[in-house]
Amino acid sequence: MLLNATALLAVIGLLIALLWAWVWSGVFASSRRVAMRMDMRGGSASAELNRVVWPLMPLLALVWFVTADLVGHEAVGADTMGSCALLLGLFGVMVAVAIQSLYLGGLPEWAYPGWMARRYYVANPGARERELGAGAVI
Numbered sequence: 001m002l003l004n005a006t007a008l009l010a011v012i013g014l015l016i017a018l019l020w021a022w023v024w025s026g027v028f029a030s031s032r033r034v035a036m037r038m039d040m041r042g043g044s045a046s047a048e049l050n051r052v053v054w055p056l057m058p059l060l061a062l063v064w065f066v067t068a069d070l071v072g073h074e075a076v077g078a079d080t081m082g083s084c085a086l087l088l089g090l091f092g093v094m095v096a097v098a099i100q101s102l103y104l105g106g107l108p109e110w111a112y113p114g115w116m117a118r119r120y121y122v123a124n125p126g127a128r129e130r131e132l133g134a135g136a137v138i
Contacts, residue, residue, distance in 0.1 A: 013064025026116035
């Protein structure tokens with residue numbers, strides 16, 4: 001039962017990391033389209049929310065992995081101090097990234113989805129029209 005519980009937590013972390021990597025990388029046409037829809041250069045409230053949430057996704061995936069480790073240690077009665085300290089450290093990094101994203105000018109362009117897609121569409125203008133439509137602006 002313990003293995004199932006920790007494995008489920010780790011699988012959730014893996015799925016979050018894979019989804020983030022799929023959108024961020026822009027390797028496939030579908031991931032480029034999703035990344036361009038999530039473009040955060042607008043001034044809307046959802047764009048501002050995404051500017052905070054998106055860079056936290058890989059850290060959130062790590063939180064799930066550390067939580068799985070914490071659950072495993074606690075279930076067998078082992079010391080959980082290291083896992084708890086790592087979890088608190090990750091939460092601290094997440095707060096720092098959120099503050100940087102919101103109040104201190106944001107993160108570099110590569111930290112957000114769409115940067116690889118924009119580079120791809122600049123290098124392949126025909127792909128931009130084919131994947132996003134004729135009037136798409138990148």
